Amino acid sequence: MADLPASVALHEEGPREGFQIESSDIPTARKVAFIEALAETGVRQIDCVSFVNPQRVPGMADAAEVAAQVRKRPGVRYTGLWLNTKGLMRALETPLDIVGAIRLTASETFCVRNTGMNIAQTIDEQRRWLDVYREKRIPVEWGYVMTAFGCNFEGYIDPAKVVAMVGQVLDLATESEVSLRGVYLADTVGWGTPLSIERGIGAVRERWPDLPIGLHLHDTRGTGLANAYAALRLGVRQFDTTCAGLGGCPFAGHKGAAGNICTEDMVFMCEEMGIATGIDLEKLIECARMAEEIVGHPLPGKVVRGGSLAPYKRQAAAR
Numbered sequence: 001m002a003d004l005p006a007s008v009a010l011h012e013e014g015p016r017e018g019f020q021i022e023s024s025d026i027p028t029a030r031k032v033a034f035i036e037a038l039a040e041t042g043v044r045q046i047d048c049v050s051f052v053n054p055q056r057v058p059g060m061a062d063a064a065e066v067a068a069q070v071r072k073r074p075g076v077r078y079t080g081l082w083l084n085t086k087g088l089m090r091a092l093e094t095p096l097d098i099v100g101a102i103r104l105t106a107s108e109t110f111c112v113r114n115t116g117m118n119i120a121q122t123i124d125e126q127r128r129w130l131d132v133y134r135e136k137r138i139p140v141e142w143g144y145v146m147t148a149f150g151c152n153f154e155g156y157i158d159p160a161k162v163v164a165m166v167g168q169v170l171d172l173a174t175e176s177e178v179s180l181r182g183v184y185l186a187d188t189v190g191w192g193t194p195l196s197i198e199r200g201i202g203a204v205r206e207r208w209p210d211l212p213i214g215l216h217l218h219d220t221r222g223t224g225l226a227n228a229y230a231a232l233r234l235g236v237r238q239f240d241t242t243c244a245g246l247g248g249c250p251f252a253g254h255k256g257a258a259g260n261i262c263t264e265d266m267v268f269m270c271e272e273m274g275i276a277t278g279i280d281l282e283k284l285i286e287c288a289r290m291a292e293e294i295v296g297h298p299l300p301g302k303v304v305r306g307g308s309l310a311p312y313k314r315q316a317a318a319r
Contacts, residue, residue: 005237007276010263011214012038013047014291015066016081017260018246020050022295024058030294031062032069037287038243039073042279043263048096049080051087067094085132092136100133100140102126102172102180106165107151110188114146123168130176140176142214143169143183149200150191157191159203166204166211182212182238187227190220194230201234214238217261219245219300224261225269232275241266244288245300262301264288268308281308 015035019026038046048070054061063080072078077097082088091098104122105111111119133140145165150156166183173180185200201213215231217224217239228239240260247259264284267277281303288304 003235004232004273004275005235007278008232008237008239008270010043010266010277010279011045011047011238011240012043012243012263013240013260014038014242014244014246014263016047016050016060016247017242018244018291018295019059020052020057021247021259022059024061026059026294028062028065028069031066034287034290034294035066035070035078036073037283037290039076040280041283041287042277044075044278045077045079047079047081051080051082051090064090064094067091067096070095088132088136098136098138100129100138102130102140102143102169102178103146104144104165104168105146105188106157106161107147107154109153110147110151113153119165123172126172127175130172130178134176140173140178141181143173143180144186144216145169145183146186146188147191148185149187149193149196150189152189152191155191156196157200159199162200163203163207166208170208170211182214184214184216184238184240186216187218188216190218190224192217192227193223194226197227197230198234201231201236205234212238214240216240218259219261220259225265228261228266229269232270232273239266243284243301244291244304246291246295259300262288262303264303265301268303272309282310 019031035046035048049063049066050060051063052060079099080091080096082091108119111122115122117125145162147157148162169183213236215236217227241263242260243263245259245262267279267281267284270277285304288301292299
């Protein structure tokens, strides 16, 4: 087992993941203010919006307006998500930092239900996307394998299937002469446990020892931070997180459950273990409070209620 990493990179997805699953009546100005506040915390990448069908995801109906109104802070990358060419064209009309990805799914059933295509068709679709990215000069940085640890329709996913899908991602990158930074494994619907995380990462590492791995984890059943810790023990240092635990897959079938792992909880855990995040926890806690005020209900983050240990440490040091 590897030592803990010296630092981690946390990709903040709260605005997109959170506001796409909330009601559609959140004012655009509140979304913009939240994104700008997050940029003051030290996060280096913020996923702001999804360019999707507003009839299916009404919380993203104002995606273009949000993207246009955010005042960009130097050193922070502002990204978005799209699912089709129309969405990409909308994204390209905004000031966002447009970055492509290769996205495949380990569960055949989830793939069909989520995209209307089976895995083989999705691979062909990704080839077409890579052609579009090349034509538009859009960089492609990461590959993603969704439902890498389990699926509501197929149960736990065999690590061998995950390895096969990672191989498909890497083959697509090679075909298109794309140099990926690494591959994310996504616990899309919250099936992951520390053991399945270890097995999945271990299987990929056995095949590609030097491949950087990122994790997109959900806290649907309360194992999110434990899963992150298991990954940290294996040297993983790239994670998707959401401030206050905003979000969740809008089509996963468990609305009301906790969403993605919480950024401030992850920052607290890492910093207390000596793992640098580059993020100001106190400012992040203020953002989490802001998020709860915006959505109008409690969110699943823990540190927003318990606070950091900083005041207690100062008090102890003064004795």
